[in-house]
Amino acid sequence: MDDLRERDQIETQYKWATEALFETNDAWEEEYKAIRKSVEEDPFASYRGHLHEGPERLLQYFQTAESLGERLGKLQIYAHILADQDTRTSFYQAMQSRIQMLGAEFAQKDSFFEPELLSLPVDQLDGYVHDEKLRDYQHVLDNLIRNKPHVLSDETEEALASLHDVLGSSGQVFSQLTNADFQHGAFTVDGKEYIVTEGRLGLLLRDTHRTVRKLAYEHVYDTYLHHKNAIGSLYANSVKADVRMARVRKFSTAREMALFSNHIPTTVYDALIKGVRDNIGHQHRYIELRRKVLSLDHVRLYDKYVPLAESSFDEYSFEQGFSLVQEGLRALGDEYQEILKKAVDDRWIDVFETPGKRSGAYSTGFYATRPYVLLNYQGNYNSVSTLAHELGHSAHTYLAGKTQLPQYSHYSIFLAEIASTVNETLLVNHLLDMTKDPLARATLINQQLDNLGATIYRQTMFAEFEQNAHRVVEEGQALTHDSLSEMYSTLNTFYHGSAYAEDERSTAEWSRIPHFYRAFYVYQYATGMSAALVFADRIRKQGESAAQKYLGFLRSGSKDYPLAVLNEAGLDMTDPQVVTQALTIFGQLVDELEELLTKVK
Template sequence: MAGNDKGYKWKLEDIYASDDLWEKDFKQVERLLQEVAGCRGKVGQSAQTLLETLAANERLQMLNEKVYTYASMRQDEDNTDAAYQALKDRAAGLSAKVHAATAFIVPEILAMPVETLQSYRRQEPGLAAYSFFLDELIREKPHVLSEAEEQIIARSSEINQAPGKIFRMLNNADMTFPNIKDEQGKEVAVTHGSYQKFMFSSSRRVREDAFKALYGSYDSHKNTFAATLSSSVKKDIFLAGVRKHESALSAALFADNVPPEVYDNLIETVRSNLGLMHRYMALRKKLLGVDELHMYDVYAPLVKDVHWEIPYPEAVELVKEALAPLGEDYVNTMTEGFNSGWVDVYERKGKTSGAYSWGPYGVHPYILMNYQDNLHSVFTLAHEMGHAMHSYYSYKEQPYVNAHYSIFTAEVASTVNEALLMKHLLNTVTDKEKKLYLINHYLEQIRGTLIRQVMFAEFEKIIHQKAEDGEALTAELLSEIYHRLNVDYYGPEMVVDKEIDLEWARIPHFYNAFYVYKYATGISAATFLSQKIVEEGEPAVKRYIEFLKSGGSDYPLNLLKKAGVDMTSAQPVQDTLDLFARLLEEMENLTDNR
């Protein structure tokens, strides 16, 4: 089978040619640990000791990353391999030691007066490489507490993680759902996994039964879920207050240096375009041929599943053609990656499921796939190659300290590739059913990644504001807020069933506050950039490649400006919604003429 063919497996030998070489570096990390530990108490003594500490820490972190990544990826090849399980465990233990042994560095830098730190930077040219890192520490300083207070917060971290942990145990371990009858009339269990499948069923009875079975169980536990979510929100507010942030929202956006106006603009722009969502729901109602559109009809297929087989070699050519607008260097590098062991292609027994892109600094990136011969896998391949090329350019151009980019920018690089692939397919596919299938896929992507995530983001903002104003977040209040949002977002054609009022109880992202908005900014920035790349050509491509080369050398909004997109403005979000409008119109026309 192709899955066992060397040409379809990644080449981890490019990290370590043998496990013996890995062992050597493992021991070297332990030696470097001692070197860094010797800097304790001396970091701020002089410009020289500051540079020595930062340089020693960088060598340690870089090598530790290489050791850990290799062990982890070896385990991902076959999780049943006891030897690599052991290797991964040892690497994880070593990483924990590295984390603990280097924890003194930042507090010692922060303990220095800013004037002293700045004078050291002027004296020692070698510190220029750490400019962004040091600027970031200075920016954080007003929100860093005394050593004793920081220790108290560190010691309370397990308590702070409790709401999310309780949610996960209740949601994933203790919750059970009733059985329903599937399309063939066979009794089957509703689980988190099967529920998604049932929502895509072409049988309305199955969708409705699964919907009621799932939310009936949440209804039985709604007060417990409300208590865990309320505790999580209170934890966010407490930590924001302790660290002297204006609000929980400001605190969450602080790490990426994103002003709250970006968050507010996002909600405002989507809200002012909700007529498009309402129109899409009207089309959904018409195409499904139902008298009433219910919340369990939202994922029902509108286009019959198109049989579209795309073997992996064909997918590679398709991705290369689609990404040709990104220029010769991009495509040549990507081709070299496809040909030289960047990608582990097929599913195998014991192999980690899903897909990711990863790889240590100083070595090329890797992609784990579990390729199936379908369109979804082609999009996944383009997506992961976006991450891989971002890493490739970033690692090539940036020193280690600036090479790792944030989540805020990461999803832009992957989604640009998906957008270019979609544009290419829409321009080249002639079969009407396939075209309809693609348009529907694109509409669903924008609905799911932009509009739905903004609804979640608005819910988070409202509940944090209410808690900050002293209101109790009861199950009734949370459900009432969530119901109102669904009515606003889905519009008059949708019957907002009472069951959906409890959807807030099953969204794990709400325990990682103000995170989901990044999905919305990511797709908006990527849509804007991919349009510019196609329309402008060379100048837009040049800006975009510069952005990929910038890694984590600046704040996300500044890096995106370099690429040519201003996320402090509403324009990129509006452009994505305008694209949604054009696709919707095309789908309306195609289905009218069926």
């Protein structure tokens, strides 16, 4: 901490402009009190029980909810970014806690809306959808009305709401068990002690000393295997809860229920798995290349993450890193360049690490604010890539907010990572264009392949595992730790090929994945990455016409369902060819890496 500058020592241009939201904390406090008074007086009292009275009343409800939601949103963003810029300051943490509680109270007062609306007769709802007064809310209403067959009686909905925490308890217990209770111990190699934690495992698995990797792996997985029966029961109960809730809500499968909220047909899930399985050979070749380069009989799970090539890159000042991002994204055109310039000029970005600042990086904001980007910029290439990533989210938020009506200015999780990944891909391609040194190129391509493989191949394998596990329960059979490990091992072997070897520990890898307690979520990482690779490839090869289609996607927000938004931009995610195109690029990178590694050995 001693080498970090305090926040008041950081130049203003490197700090985000909180004053654009509220000039002072006192101004925030004044607005907070005004909104609190409105919420306490119940802004929805005149609408509760009156939605049947006609389109005018419904329009008034929308306008009231939107106005208060916008004001609450500004309060939340301000408190959120202040709390993150210095997590040590109790005043900011209290500010964030207060607005979270007020937001929850607002949501509770507003909770009547969907059940009451969907209790109306079908012909009245259809009339609302097609009423000219509600034209700007047509898609909102259409999306809400889709839920009608799956909304139960008031009494049942109230009972299910009261059981929400209980139904999600498996994931909560898993988190407490693995994050708070598990201790993985330590080991010594060549006189150096290594303390093993969940957070350090990723770094230890990148160590060039195989014994270090192996022992770190064994320490963590032995802890999980020691608790195998408890973890097996937790996940089995989580799957059973998903299946039973799907039946209660009148869905044919748990997968259908999970995809329903984003209006994603199960054919998209199927297309992803088919596209990946049809192109598994590229992954097998990469694992075989890894086996050869590391001189192994077989690649083990603890050999998958060690770099095959390492070159030191230049250090970049923030200005140099930002300039590199600008150059890398030049193909997106002048409007996008203006947005990047605006991000610096209008101080969207909080650049440097300071004592107490939250770690990591993110982009936040919505249509009524500018985007706000948190960085902990270190001057290395990873920091530059992170800058490009977060500015992708920011540009998406900015363009959708500027183009769409407020109710359509957000975008779904299914689409969220596309914009950030397109930026990362364009940036690395630009750097490769500038880089002739074989070792530097090999390092960049190795990193890119590991990222793509971890996102497309690995997350699709996870998606297939989830599907298989839920199918077992839907067919009336039981899940155990052993049956889950056998199921996972079969997939692991297929996805990695003959150069890879399993052991008892690696078959239990599924038991470490917290995302499995949020069923049928991870497939979106793979679809998003696939879409981003295809977009970036088209922009690179086709130039302005492809860039304009892509910018149209960024402007679309949620004006339509996610698949329709992508279709308009030229991508059909129900067609396995999108994944095939993405993995063809993966295969080309494997070819080049293999050739480069022969030059640097």
